[in-house]
Amino acid sequence: MAHNLKLDKIDRKILEILQSNAKITNAQLSKEIGLSPAPTLERVKKLETLNVIDSYHAKLNTAKIGLGISTFVMIKLTGHDKGSIQTFIEAVNQINEIIECHHVTGTSDFILRVIAKDIASYQQLMLNKVNEITVVDSLQSLVILSTFKDSKSLPIPEESDVVKV
Known part of the structure; x- marks a missing residue:
């Protein structure tokens, strides 16, 4: 059954930070968003459980592994x-x-x-x-001759806080 999930400013900030640095520690993440570590971890777990965060990946350097x-x-x-x-x-x-x-x-x-x-x-x-x-x-x-932008970070909508899950 689908229900509405509200993403507040803190959730959006967590998602922005994790997209740019998935290896960030919970302690550092909590400092950056201004919450203590326990509620920070709780929010990340909630975003994972609701499949807002699908997975975490290492981005490889294609040239260094021989894919030219x-x-x-x-x-x-x-x-x-x-x-x-x-x-x-x-x-x-x-x-x-x-x-x-x-x-x-x-x-x-x-x-x-x-x-x-x-x-x-x-x-x-x-x-x-x-x-x-x-x-x-x-x-x-x-x-592809040259790549000038290869962002894996998705823009998180601010106007529409409701996400169907």
Whole structure:
């Protein structure tokens, strides 16, 4: 059963801080938001329990671990029926180099974010895996040359305090 959750200023501040530094200690977090440690921890646990906070992740430096090529790939499917879409999604979930998959509107059906070691690896991935998905009609690759913003922090709405959970 869905119910309304009010996010007050302190909850929003907690979410902003945790997005920029998930390794912050509860003691430091409590200092930054102006509460004592016990109620701070209680608020974080509540946000986790209500799935406002889904998970915590380490952001890796792609260059340092040998992943030098990042692309977006726009995919058109041969059909738009439920079976074709399911076939495509199941295949995509088996390819580790595809790190994002979005069903989109417009001239493409899906947009993928793909990461690979180098151009040769990327080319092999496209030829041997993505092009082999039976329901793929066409694809267009967009190689990312430079990234000027890569924020994982979501803006927390201030006007609308009500979140359906």
